[in-house]
Amino acid sequence: MPSRKSASTETCPVARSIDVIGDRWSLLIVRDAFDGVSRFGDFQRSLGAARNILAERLRRLVEAEILTTRPASDGTAYQEYVLTARGERLFPLVVALRQWGEQHLFERGEPHSTLIDRSTGQPVPFMAPKTSDGEPLEPDGTVVKKLQ
Amino acid sequence: MPSRKSASTETCPVARSIDVIGDRWSLLIVRDAFDGVSRFGDFQRSLGAARNILAERLRRLVEAEILTTRPASDGTAYQEYVLTARGERLFPLVVALRQWGEQHLFERGEPHSTLIDRSTGQPVPFMAPKTSDGEPLEPDGTVVKKLQ
DNA sequence: TCACGTGGTTGCATTTTAAAACCAGGGTGC
């Protein structure tokens, strides 16, 4: 695919986000990172991605300051990849992906993994945009204000 | 890229979602659809995507029942693409992409489009996962329960 | 009816991705 125009001049935040993490592997890497995966080999085994692609994506995510590297916590001289504060704020995005998938891509009764609230042991409630009064906000109730 | 393993056997909803909408254009198409775009030509002009790619993506999104086609509302014999109920439920995902992008991919003061609550004229509040008590839920406070 | 807009499809060049082989350095057993 010739010439991927960088979205760094885009004024739409959705487009810029997709430019950074909107590919096949990056979001799955982030998902695994939330799940505690941190080593190259563990990502590779978990995702089944080609090693060169995985290496390139990890490099991009580090460049984008979504992941950072640090010495492995198990005492070996190897490094591990962990989420930065910016990466951790992708949590709502991963939850949104998960909740939409749960509701629309599985047959009724078909087994799937679930996100659990540790403090209660219950599934995390459905997340949706709200007004400042806490009322549910439908797409029709919003409008994108463009600039200029 | 040889043999993209379909994620239809995946038990992780995040992976299945990404399999359906996790490519460069699909989410931008959905974003435009939320923004009221519905005609092939309008998508093409808005996105700048190649026409064959756009056609293929629209076909996939219709197949996935995220978009549907119907006769154009302007009286012409052409068709338009509109979000289905399932597609509308991608709203939280698009909002999550937007809010993360707004907070992390723009310099302070750099202009960007904003999502406005029509009823108040104010920006839509930040959306994040909550416990059933309405308390903010951090990644550390959750765990993915795997099956089997 | 005749040109033009819409909504595509087709063919070809370019770029990404994938798979597998290779390799360097750290760690381990002896």
Next chain:
DNA sequence: GCACCCTGGTTTTAAAATGCAACCACGTGA
């Protein structure tokens, strides 16, 4: 110290996706 394996990649080469431009069928509008 020396063989040998594990980790974390890089390099090659092939396959697939993407982009671009040309083409085309049908509606529409003058």
